[in-house]
Amino acid sequence: MTFEARYSGSFTSASPAARHDVVLPQGQPDYFRIRNRTAWGDDAAETSVEANWWNGMAFDAGQTIDQAVTSGILSSEAITTNGFRFIDTANPPVFAALAQTNITLANPGVVSMTNTGSIAVGDVVRLDNTTGQLQTSGYDIEVTAVTSNTSITLNLDTTNFAAVGTAGNVRLIIPNRFYPRYRYIMPLAGAVGITQAVNAVVSMTVAHDFTVGEKVSLRVTSDYGMLEANNKTATVLSVTTYTVTLDLDTSGFTAFLPPTSAVYAAGVSQAQILPAGAGPEVGANPPGVPVTAAFDNRNRFVMRIGTSVITSATAVYDWEAFYSTKNTAE
Amino acid sequence: MTVGINTLPPQIQQRYNQKLLLTPERNLIHNLFASPVELPDNQGFIDRQSRYERLDLFPVPLDDAQNNPPAQQLNRVDVDCRVRVYATYISLTRQVTITNEDPVLNSAAARLGQALRETQDVLQRDNLEATASVVNSVGGNNGDVPTEMALSDVDDVTSVLQQNDGEYIMVKIPGEDRYATSPVGDAYGCMLTARMIPVMNGIDGFIRKQFYPNINDTLQSEWGAVNNTRFFISSQGSVTPNGSVLGNDVANCFITAKEGYKVVWQAGGKAKFIYLPPGYNNDPCMLRHTAGCSTYQGQCITNDLWVQNLRSTGI
Numbered sequence: 001m002t003f004e005a006r007y008s009g010s011f012t013s014a015s016p017a018a019r020h021d022v023v024l025p026q027g028q029p030d031y032f033r034i035r036n037r038t039a040w041g042d043d044a045a046e047t048s049v050e051a052n053w054w055n056g057m058a059f060d061a062g063q064t065i066d067q068a069v070t071s072g073i074l075s076s077e078a079i080t081t082n083g084f085r086f087i088d089t090a091n092p093p094v095f096a097a098l099a100q101t102n103i104t105l106a107n108p109g110v111v112s113m114t115n116t117g118s119i120a121v122g123d124v125v126r127l128d129n130t131t132g133q134l135q136t137s138g139y140d141i142e143v144t145a146v147t148s149n150t151s152i153t154l155n156l157d158t159t160n161f162a163a164v165g166t167a168g169n170v171r172l173i174i175p176n177r178f179y180p181r182y183r184y185i186m187p188l189a190g191a192v193g194i195t196q197a198v199n200a201v202v203s204m205t206v207a208h209d210f211t212v213g214e215k216v217s218l219r220v221t222s223d224y225g226m227l228e229a230n231n232k233t234a235t236v237l238s239v240t241t242y243t244v245t246l247d248l249d250t251s252g253f254t255a256f257l258p259p260t261s262a263v264y265a266a267g268v269s270q271a272q273i274l275p276a277g278a279g280p281e282v283g284a285n286p287p288g289v290p291v292t293a294a295f296d297n298r299n300r301f302v303m304r305i306g307t308s309v310i311t312s313a314t315a316v317y318d319w320e321a322f323y324s325t326k327n328t329a330e
Numbered sequence: 331m332t333v334g335i336n337t338l339p340p341q342i343q344q345r346y347n348q349k350l351l352l353t354p355e356r357n358l359i360h361n362l363f364a365s366p367v368e369l370p371d372n373q374g375f376i377d378r379q380s381r382y383e384r385l386d387l388f389p390v391p392l393d394d395a396q397n398n399p400p401a402q403q404l405n406r407v408d409v410d411c412r413v414r415v416y417a418t419y420i421s422l423t424r425q426v427t428i429t430n431e432d433p434v435l436n437s438a439a440a441r442l443g444q445a446l447r448e449t450q451d452v453l454q455r456d457n458l459e460a461t462a463s464v465v466n467s468v469g470g471n472n473g474d475v476p477t478e479m480a481l482s483d484v485d486d487v488t489s490v491l492q493q494n495d496g497e498y499i500m501v502k503i504p505g506e507d508r509y510a511t512s513p514v515g516d517a518y519g520c521m522l523t524a525r526m527i528p529v530m531n532g533i534d535g536f537i538r539k540q541f542y543p544n545i546n547d548t549l550q551s552e553w554g555a556v557n558n559t560r561f562f563i564s565s566q567g568s569v570t571p572n573g574s575v576l577g578n579d580v581a582n583c584f585i586t587a588k589e590g591y592k593v594v595w596q597a598g599g600k601a602k603f604i605y606l607p608p609g610y611n612n613d614p615c616m617l618r619h620t621a622g623c624s625t626y627q628g629q630c631i632t633n634d635l636w637v638q639n640l641r642s643t644g645i
Contacts, residue, residue: 178456182461267475267476267477269466295461
């Protein structure tokens with residue numbers, strides 16, 4: 001045989017139980033299996049103790065073996081949701097739009113949805129057709145909380161928007177993982193987009209991958225107020241998940257404020273922060289320029305394992321991925 | 331019993347035509363304007379290039395005391411680019427190659443080469459999509475954000491690039507005494523999806539390539555020009571699905587000045603074709619060939635001011 005491979009690994013599930021991504025070293029496997037090591041033989045509660053996925057199965061499908069409470073009797077089940085989902089981040093799947101009926105004026109903004117689909121905490125969603133609140137449309141925004149089939153919470157402060165978003169769509173997206181990549185600048189809890197400060201703090205709706213010492217460049221049109229920051233390049237002094245602090249003095253600049261829905265609908269370019277290289281790391285001894293800002297392709301293959309499979313919290317799961325020879329047939 | 335054509339065995343009914351059908355090949359446009367860099371072997375996997383920043387101007391005269399002014403700080407920006415390895419292969423049984431009438435290994439080599447070049451192109455496309463400045467078209471009238479691309483949007487980006495001191499990539503095509511042609515100015519290069527063809531053809535003053543005074547120095551992928559931008563299309567141009575305010579697909583049209591971005595290839599691995607005859611890779615009965623290809627490539631922008639992503643709907 002020219003090529004056969006088996007890869008394996010283990011992980012501990014989150015608490016409460018949540019979906020888990022296994023990064024695969026190769027492409028799409030022919031067969032994937034996962035077993036709950038902690039719950040195996042423990043019949044204190046009914047749980048899925050083993051699940052299987054074969055190439056060719058539908059999105060989110062799988063076959064599980066469930067262990068009954070008390071008796072420990074095993075039974076088979078074919079699942080169609082929250083099972084296995086293979087993802088190639090360089091060529092991600094496209095998801096259908098889900099309707100939303102309201103986006104609050106709050107920090108953070110909450111989106112009402114009767115169907116939240118497979119959206120989970122940490123996912124990135126893209127909004128469109130947001131009636132009354134168009135300045136949130138076209139943005140990629142991270143989800144910080146989900147109440148299934150009721151609402152999702154956005155990593156976005158909508159307090160200063162003039163009106164609620166009374167209708168529109170929410171679409172799950174899986175971003176490409178080229179590194180580093182630009183981000184849109186928007187207000188978050190405790191940050192206003194770009195602060196007016198000796199060391200400006202820039203906030204983003206999606207977790208960024210900028211690093212200390214990296215050079216970034218800002219794009220801010222007059223629609224966002226702080227035109228003085230446009231095309232300014234600065235060095236990153238510190239980072240949090242959604243913000244960077246820059247060696248850029250914006251204390252005398254005009255305040256940053258997203259445009260109104262009407263202005264946005266008339267056509268604007270979103271405020272952005274872009275990678276621009278790297279400079280000496282402040283205070284580093286010996287002095288040096290970090291290589292962590294190197295432009296890179298960090299796309300990968302992922303097997304996303306859903307909550308119909310990961311049913312136990314803080315449990316050890318063992319996984320195996322199998323690849324077999326593929327002969328080119330005429 | 332009458333023997334008719336319906337009773338002829340399939341082998342008699344058909345002929346195998348040895349002329350193979352054409353395989354679609356995508357235009358490779360995204361590395362057209364990239365500065366090529368070769369990373370020598372055995373010198374790491376990150377290519378670093380540096381740029382010294384401009385100094386401040388000094389329009390204020392020294393006073394009569396003639397004291398030396400304070401020194402300026404010379405700043406340098408480093409741009410790092412990591413090279414990654416990409417590879418794929420196919421496996422063919424010996425049975426296929428000795429029974430098939432057409433030279434299947436030759437076809438395999440051609441398809442591998444195509445896949446390699448298209449992969450190199452897509453890598454650059456995704457890099458530009460991740461790092462280029464986003465400018466929404468606003469000059470169209472379809473009511474979306476962005477709108478469909480209009481002449482004013484192209485001119486706006488030209489203005490931005492000129493304001494950022496970006497140099498043109500292509501020299502002008504002077505006018506000639508040929509019917510219906512029009513001269514083309516010095517130009518930046520725009521790389522975009524073929525889905526933008528109807529939008530481009532609708533731009534005021536757009537010059538289709540056949541109306542250039544001279545097309546001797548043009549590429550097959552070039553569609554036309556307007557003012558100071560020339561457009562190059564590919565079926566694998568960048569599109570953001572449902573990215574507009576109204577949920578429509580958005581074309582990412584990358585307009586670049588000279589030295590706006592680069593592609594890095596490892597000297598010893600720029601493009602490799604690897605053929606292994608039967609007998610390799612635990613194949614004691616010599617039953618399988620493999621043919622593979624690999625490339626070592628990195629890509630990045632080199633000046634964020636010189637690459638603009640003019641986004642457009644209407645596709």
